[in-house]
Amino acid sequence: xxxxxxxxxxxxxxxxxxxxxxxxxxxxxxxxxxxxxxxxxxxxxxxxxxxxxxxxxxxxxxxxxxxxxxxxxxxxxxxxxxxxxxxxxxxxxxxxxxxxxxxxxxxxxxxxxxxxxxxxxxxxxxxxxxxxxxxxxxxxxxxxxxxxxxxxxxxxxxxxxxxxxxxxxxxxxxxxxxxxxxxxxxxxxxxxxxxxxxxxxxxxxxxxxxxxxxxxxxxxxxxxxxxxxxxxxxxxxxxxxxxxxxxxxxxxxxxxxxxxxxxxxxxxxxxxxxxxxxxxxxxxxxxxxxxxxxxxxxxxxxxxxxxxxxxxxxxxxxxxxxxxxxxxxxxxxxxxxxxxxxxxxxxx
Amino acid sequence: xxxxxxxxxxxxxxxxxxxxxxxxxxxxxxxxxxxxxxxxxxxxxxxxxxxxxxxxxxxxxxxxxxxxxxxxxxxxxxxxxxxxxxxxxxxxxxxxxxxxxxxxxxxxxxxxxxxxxxxxxxxxxxxxxxxxxxxxxxxxxxxxxxxxxxxxxxxxxxxxxxxxxxxxxxxxxxxxxxxxxxxxxxxxxxxxxxxxxxxxxxxxxxxxxxxxxxxxxxxxxxxxxxxxxxxxxxxxxxxxxxxxxxxxxxxxxxxxxxxxxxxxxxxxxxxxxxxxxxxxxxxxxxxxxxxxxxxxxxxxxxxxxxxxxxxxxxxxxxxxxxxxxxxxxxxxxxxxxxxxxxxxx
Numbered sequence: 129x130x131x132x133x134x135x136x137x138x139x140x141x142x143x144x145x146x147x148x149x150x151x152x153x154x155x156x157x158x159x160x161x162x163x164x165x166x167x168x169x170x171x172x173x174x175x176x177x178x179x180x181x182x183x184x185x186x187x188x189x190x191x192x193x194x195x196x197x198x199x200x201x202x203x204x205x206x207x208x209x210x211x212x213x214x215x216x217x218x219x220x221x222x223x224x225x226x227x228x229x230x231x232x233x234x235x236x237x238x239x240x241x242x243x244x245x246x247x248x249x250x251x252x253x254x255x256x257x258x259x260x261x262x263x264x265x266x267x268x269x270x271x272x273x274x275x276x277x278x279x280x281x282x283x284x285x286x287x288x289x290x291x292x293x294x295x296x297x298x299x300x301x302x303x304x305x306x307x308x309x310x311x312x313x314x315x316x317x318x319x320x321x322x323x324x325x326x327x328x329x330x331x332x333x334x335x336x337x338x339x340x341x342x343x344x345x346x347x348x349x350x351x352x353x354x355x356x357x358x359x360x361x362x363x364x365x366x367x368x369x370x371x372x373x374x375x376x377x378x379x380x381x382x383x384x385x386x387x388x389x390x391x392x393x394x395x396x397x398x399x400x401x402x403x404x405x406x407x408x409x410x411x412x413x414x415x416x417x418x419x420x421x422x423x424x425x426x427x428x429x430x431x432x433x434x435x436x437x438x439x440x441x442x443x444x445x446x447x448x449x450x451x452x453x454x455x456x457x458x459x460x461x462x463x464x465x466x467x468x469x470x471x472x473x474x475x476x
Numbered sequence: 477x478x479x480x481x482x483x484x485x486x487x488x489x490x491x492x493x494x495x496x497x498x499x500x501x502x503x504x505x506x507x508x509x510x511x512x513x514x515x516x517x518x519x520x521x522x523x524x525x526x527x528x529x530x531x532x533x534x535x536x537x538x539x540x541x542x543x544x545x546x547x548x549x550x551x552x553x554x555x556x557x558x559x560x561x562x563x564x565x566x567x568x569x570x571x572x573x574x575x576x577x578x579x580x581x582x583x584x585x586x587x588x589x590x591x592x593x594x595x596x597x598x599x600x601x602x603x604x605x606x607x608x609x610x611x612x613x614x615x616x617x618x619x620x621x622x623x624x625x626x627x628x629x630x631x632x633x634x635x636x637x638x639x640x641x642x643x644x645x646x647x648x649x650x651x652x653x654x655x656x657x658x659x660x661x662x663x664x665x666x667x668x669x670x671x672x673x674x675x676x677x678x679x680x681x682x683x684x685x686x687x688x689x690x691x692x693x694x695x696x697x698x699x700x701x702x703x704x705x706x707x708x709x710x711x712x713x714x715x716x717x718x719x720x721x722x723x724x725x726x727x728x729x730x731x732x733x734x735x736x737x738x739x740x741x742x743x744x745x746x747x748x749x750x751x752x753x754x755x756x757x758x759x760x761x762x763x764x765x766x767x768x769x770x771x772x773x774x775x776x777x778x779x780x781x782x783x784x785x786x787x788x789x790x791x792x793x794x795x796x797x798x799x800x801x802x803x804x805x806x807x808x809x810x811x812x813x814x815x816x817x818x819x820x821x
Binding site for chain 1: 665668695696697698700702703704707708709711712715716729732733736739740741742757758759762
């Protein structure tokens with residue numbers, strides 16, 4: 129039993145799950161059970177937990193893509209702008225401003241928006257792998273320019289559309305559960321299969337640990353980098369579709385604003401080393417749920433607007449501390465007596 | 477072969493990036509000086525040199541540039557007024573393309589042309605003292621439109637713009653009307669610290685507290701003026717306070733987000749929960765026509781008539797208030813259908 133527990137706690141996803149459950153528990157107590165309550169409205173589940181999963185959908189997708197990028201020792205800070213581009217393209221096509229010959233087809237809008245994400249990802253990957261620009265600088269180009277491109281597409285206005293089919297991407301329900309959850313399951317499942325059932329994951333870790341050594345070992349590093357940034361771009365465009373579908377429109381100035389930082393935070397909370405190497409996509413996805421639940425917590429507690437950011441920061445500090453090995457050791461020292469410490473020292 | 481391919485990719489990339497730069501920084505690359513002053517095409521050119529003597533009101537107006545639908549509507553309003561009253565007024569219009577130096581150049585050229593009144597929507601608040609003083613020395617009054625400048629009050633004649641506190645009060649009165657003067661409501665605030673958010677909250681909260689004791693604002697939270705956050709915050713409100721009857725949003729976009737949240741909660745926006753918001757963008761009119769929104773207090777961009785009336789008064793030497801408040805209209809579902817076609821922004 130003890131053995132099994134220690135094996136479980138050794139899993140990278142163990143602590144993120146514990147943190148997530150703690151936040152839920154904490155909220156449930158503070159709101160007197162209201163937080164956990166789930167009712168059925170119009171034939172679908174309705175409650176704060178459902179909200180976390182639906183609103184966290186886009187972040188979970190971004191975090192999954194971001195994990196792979198970070199695992200190679202790179203970073204992709206352009207995802208928020210790519211979201212804006214994909215939303216702008218999809219909404220412009222649906223309302224007929226862009227490619228009117230498509231007749232506002234929702235399917236074509238989605239396909240072209242994802243294609244745009246792939247092109248953005250290819251661009252990032254090209255800069256990083258071929259031109260050898262540092263990833264943070266390379267992706268900063270799209271971070272700045274991407275929002276501009278999105279504004280060009282919509283001529284700087286917020287586009288409002290009235291398509292129930294498009295709205296389904298965010299607001300739809302299958303078997304009572306929100307549709308974004310199914311998108312997450314599909315994409316993350318696909319990625320997990322790809323990473324763990326092929327040599328892809330192994331090569332990825334190897335690139336993150338040592339690019340040069342991987343190259344000499346015969347891994348085509350540049351192709352891998354290109355592929356990974358492309359996946360990140362494609363995932364970002366899907367997240368952009370979810371976001372814009374939720375508001376039935378494209379808001380280029382605000383769609384995905386600063387979300388790249390949330391995505392990186394989610395990966396960090398998930399325990400993946402930002403310098404590259406070992407990674408866990410599942411942990412990052414749970415990390416994304418934690419980040420989203422912080423927002424939901426702050427709203428549920430009804431904190432005055434001016435304190436929201438500070439409270440969020442405090443929660444993040446606590447979570448990061450609880451993830452730090454050094455801090456855990458120090459805390460253990462404080463809690464237990466000197467005897468324990470000596471024992472630990474011997475053990476170390 | 478490979479190199480050539482790389483070169484082609486790079487050059488397309490450069491084009492794309494420079495295009496994008498264009499989008500984010502406005503079309504500033506297109507020779508700003510050339511367009512610093514563009515005379516209104518409709519005005520007869522012969523009248524230009526000695527326009528002050530033939531009794532026409534000559535006004536120079538330095539607009540910020542294209543920035544939002546709201547500003548486009550304001551520009552149209554001013555230009556259309558000048559067109560319609562071509563026999564009384566002459567408009568010299570300058571598009572500053574978001575640059576203060578262009579606005580200063582425009583004002584200087586207006587002073588040289590000896591216009592009667594100068595209008596300005598300042599792109600930034602500071603740095604106007606010298607050019608305003610020059611206009612004052614030349615005896616030309618300056619009207620600030622919709623944005624204020626951080627200068628001594630004596631340097632400009634008047635400011636024409638909306639009173640955000642008044643907008644909040646109007647919203648409160650309409651909310652009270654809609655919910656029968658009693659019930660629990662929630663408030664979606666704008667960006668923390670923005671004057672529009674602070675004042676719209678002050679006006680609304682004070683009016684409710686003073687005149688409607690049976691209305692309770694049970695929750696108030698920032699939605700950052702965006703749809704996505706307006707929706708998320710409203711989702712939370714609906715769970716903590718299932719018995720609310722109304723939502724007041726500091727701008728229409730947050731209200732549009734809130735409407736989606738209300739629908740997801742299985743309630744009917746516009747009936748079960750009424751909405752009152754500020755701005756008057758087209759989207760909220762569409763929602764009102766669909767019966768999903770109830771009321772918007774317009775932050776009026778159609779300042780043309782008021783601007784020229786004030787300018788005419790200044791020319792005649794009549795005194796005007798230091799702050800000419802623009803009249804903000806209130807639109808409800810009843811009038812939305814008739815008004816929607818005329819919405820310019």
